[in-house]
Amino acid sequence: MAAAVSVALFVVKYSVQDLDDQMRSLTRDIAETREGIHVLKSEWSHLNQPERLRHLAGKYLEVGPLDAERVGSADRILDGLAERKEQEVVDAEAVSSAGKAKP
Numbered sequence: 001m002a003a004a005v006s007v008a009l010f011v012v013k014y015s016v017q018d019l020d021d022q023m024r025s026l027t028r029d030i031a032e033t034r035e036g037i038h039v040l041k042s043e044w045s046h047l048n049q050p051e052r053l054r055h056l057a058g059k060y061l062e063v064g065p066l067d068a069e070r071v072g073s074a075d076r077i078l079d080g081l082a083e084r085k086e087q088e089v090v091d092a093e094a095v096s097s098a099g100k101a102k103p
Contacts, residue, residue: 046052
């Protein structure tokens with residue numbers, strides 16, 4: 001009986017040590033991941049600074065403030081929307097008829 005208890009204690013002891021090692025490893029991984037998230041948030045904050053983005057946009061995009069001439073008239077915009085809607089209907093009918101043609 002004592003031998004069986006000794007073997008059981010031996011097995012339990014090493015199982016607990018393995019679980020403890022796994023827990024430490026996971027705790028270390030969590031800490032590293034949190035640190036990485038912190039670094040990424042810092043980089044994101046730096047990259048999204050409005051002044052920096054304004055400078056880069058002016059340098060590379062050749063974009064200026066919008067005026068009425070660049071936006072266009074309301075009629076032109078509405079006509080474009082109507083044409084887009086008509087095209088969507090035509091596309092949907094083409095897909096529908098192609099699906100019916102296949103048995």
